[in-house]
Ligand code: NAD
Ligand code: G6P
């Protein structure tokens with residue numbers, strides 16, 4: 001049986017150890033010959049890599065391991081790139097979140113002006129990795145979950161139309177795990193869903209068990225009372241702020257009680273509430289730096305110090321096993337049904353055929369085939385038209401180095417109240433992003 005070679009791009013990510021542990025757990029499904037870590041921050045990656053090397057030696061010595069900042073070494077002789085880079089790291093996420101809040105506007109990693117600023121940083125980083133992969137391993141596939149996925153996906157569609165890149169988000173997976181728990185099912189895989197939207201901007205409208213029984217009414221009932229809050233806590237999204245987000249889905253769902261919403265819609269429907277409940281001096285970036293980042297890097301340092309991973313509290317990110325499902329779909333032509341971010345091409349009949357939409361796809365060795373989700377209702381269509389225009393304008397602004405288009409993008413975002421506020425936020429964001437954005441004219 002072929003064993004696969006994988007490069008993790010963004011090797012210094014807080015998610016790398018959890019994903020490597022998850023890959024080890026699933027070796028029977030996806031045998032691995034080699035794991036390489038690639039990052040452009042040698043020092044940061046060295047901590048994660050030092051720990052992963054010891055861990056792999058102890059738990060899977062048959063896997064060759066290497067960490068590098070050299071693209072040629074990183075991307076030669078591989079089958080998959082798993083990409084989770086964060087251009088500008090947490091220092092810039094913090095700015096994305098805090099600058100809009102100064103103007104009373106949502107400050108969020110992927111939604112509103114923060115997501116736009118992050119998009120302007122990410123596009124170049126992700127395209128660079130696609131290019132390295134194609135240069136050194138032309139047959140490889142890139143499984144991308146670097147954010148903001150909506151903007152990154154549009155950039156790859158427009159600027160690298162023939163690349164073998166699959167864009168995926170774990171939010172629907174996380175929510176479906178909660179749905180399974182609400183229903184008392186053992187796994188989200190017992191459900192078959194119909195869903196449409198953009199990334200971090202979508203709705204479930206049909207959910208059935210494998211026998212075809214309709215599960216939506218029971219879920220709607222629960223969500224209308226409790227949002228997605230359930231007794232089984234999400235492991236990936238465990239902090240109190242995430243619990244608040246799951247609870248808020250109750251208010252999001254009322255807008256269209258027949259469907260179930262993605263949690264991120266709260267930033268668009270309840271901007272005023274979210275801003276009022278945000279602390280402009282301590283945002284999610286601060287929470288993650290003090291929480292996940294501190295924990296992961298602390299554990300990695302301990303492993304290096306002790307020269308053993310025995311007793312480490314680093315744990316498997318089982319939730320990330322969707323990445324194995326995706327790799328297997330490509331490697332073994334499994335035709336698994338998965339939600340991916342793909343070019344619409346008629347999946348949503350009354351929507352821009354060039355939009356990057358999030359819909360169920362059948363994934364095989366030639367990539368994803370989107371399923372037809374049909375016509376979308378007027379409310380969702382209106383919202384999605386506005387949001388997809390924002391995302392397309394950001395990519396055009398990046399490509400054409402156009403200040404005008406970026407200002408239009410911010411002005412069009414439902415989270416921003418006026419063109420003047422958009423301009424003030426844009427000018428502040430541009431100032432702090434000089435090192436990362438293309439120069440705008
Ligand atoms: P992190 O800052 O801990 O890790 C990102 C790593 O990327 C850093 O080590 C950084 O040095 C590296 N990096 C930055 N620019 C690079 C470049 N141009 N080339 C190579 N490496 C580069 O971030 P994190 O919190 O672990 O998140 C990683 C990414 O995964 C983010 O983009 C995050 O938004 C994304 N994410 C996506 C999903 C999803 O559903 N799609 C879920 C979770 C996380
Ligand atoms: C979800 C989303 C990701 C996002 C993450 C943020 O998983 O799907 O796209 O990056 O949440 O989580 P964090 O814990 O970093 O705020």
Ligand code: MN
Nearest residue numbers: 149169170171
């Ligand atoms: Mn996501």
